Amino acid sequence: MTKNKDFFQLVCEVTQQIPPGRVTSYGAIARFLGSPQSSRMVGWALNATKSGMPYIPAHRVVNRNGMLTGKKHFGTSSAMAQLLQNEGVKIEENQIQNFKNIFWDPSLELI
DNA sequence: TAGCTGACGCCCT
DNA sequence: CAGGGCGCCAGCT
Numbered sequence: 001m002t003k004n005k006d007f008f009q010l011v012c013e014v015t016q017q018i019p020p021g022r023v024t025s026y027g028a029i030a031r032f033l034g035s036p037q038s039s040r041m042v043g044w045a046l047n048a049t050k051s052g053m054p055y056i057p058a059h060r061v062v063n064r065n066g067m068l069t070g071k072k073h074f075g076t077s078s079a080m081a082q083l084l085q086n087e088g089v090k091i092e093e094n095q096i097q098n099f100k101n102i103f104w105d106p107s108l109e110l111i
Numbered sequence: 112t113a114g115c116t117g118a119c120g121c122c123c124t
Numbered sequence: 125c126a127g128g129g130c131g132c133c134a135g136c137t
Contacts, residue, residue, distance in 0.1 A: 037131055040119055044135075
């Protein structure tokens, strides 16, 4: 078949599977897709999702540190944190608290 | 056309 | 312990 789903498409699907109150990291998604070093591509894909895509909970995707590095791309500085806090995720200084506790790994639960 | 940047991650010094 | 550099793919200027 022609070609597998684009990296962009896969990122979209995985991101949409993230349950509320849970978060994942760019590296986790990249690794799940088979390109652990292409974590940047995940960011690039999410960047495209914000434009013309159905609701993609990109705010549930953070870096390995649990820090809301991409909040600047949301348009508003606290939009990402607000959305996460709205779901029950505790944020402090743009950093997710209990990050490892609410961490959602696609390769473990999305299987 | 060619080059640079980019929502990161991990290794090395 | 801390800082810097490299790698990856695709899109944009």
